Amino acid sequence: MSGSEIEVRRAVPADAARLARLRYEFRAALDPAAESEEQFAARCAEWMRERLAAGDPWHCWIAERQGEIVATIWVQVFDKLPNPVAERERHAYITSLYVRPELRDAGIGSALLDQAIAACEARAVDAVLLWPTRRSRTLYERHGFVVGTDLLERRLAPVQGRDQ
Numbered sequence: 001m002s003g004s005e006i007e008v009r010r011a012v013p014a015d016a017a018r019l020a021r022l023r024y025e026f027r028a029a030l031d032p033a034a035e036s037e038e039q040f041a042a043r044c045a046e047w048m049r050e051r052l053a054a055g056d057p058w059h060c061w062i063a064e065r066q067g068e069i070v071a072t073i074w075v076q077v078f079d080k081l082p083n084p085v086a087e088r089e090r091h092a093y094i095t096s097l098y099v100r101p102e103l104r105d106a107g108i109g110s111a112l113l114d115q116a117i118a119a120c121e122a123r124a125v126d127a128v129l130l131w132p133t134r135r136s137r138t139l140y141e142r143h144g145f146v147v148g149t150d151l152l153e154r155r156l157a158p159v160q161g162r163d164q
Contacts, residue, residue: 008111011060011072013052018069019060020044026098030133061115063099063108071099073112077123088126092116097136109136113143 011019020041024033033040051058057078063071076093083089094116099109120128129151132140 005065006070006106006108006111007064008061008108008115009064011048011052011062013049015060015062015069016045016049016052017041019048019062019072022069022072022098023048023096025100026096059116059119061112063112065103070103071097071108071112073097073109073116075116075119077120077125080126088124090123090125092120092123092125092128094128094130097130097139109139110143113139117143 021037023044024037024040027033028037035043048060052060057076059075059077061073062069073094074096076095077090078093080089080091094113097109097112097116099112117128128145130140130145132145
């Protein structure tokens, strides 16, 4: 990754519309979209703008090339219940690490992941959780993630409409 080509920075509310389009690009390539790109982009941009303005618990970093957002990562920090043992009382959830296909394998995903992990360390996070795609699993493993044995998951019914 050339430092002069790619700039990594924290996202701001003004980035929301472009981030929403990138999110659509990412997810619609994995599964059929349940709404039009225009509907999704409007709904998602508003969601992102609100979270980026609040600054906490959601955080986002982007990679830009010549002013175009080409990669992103989102982190949500959430509190655990207080406990009396020597254990940090926050977790974090990493989601939507996406690098445009033509720029993959150039270190951009690692640079974004490094930023996210550093922010988690600065916030005294106990554990960072994520659900990798098959392709991204090796990236996360290179950054110290392992398959846990103590997390249970229950999937709920899929969303049928967007009226919720």
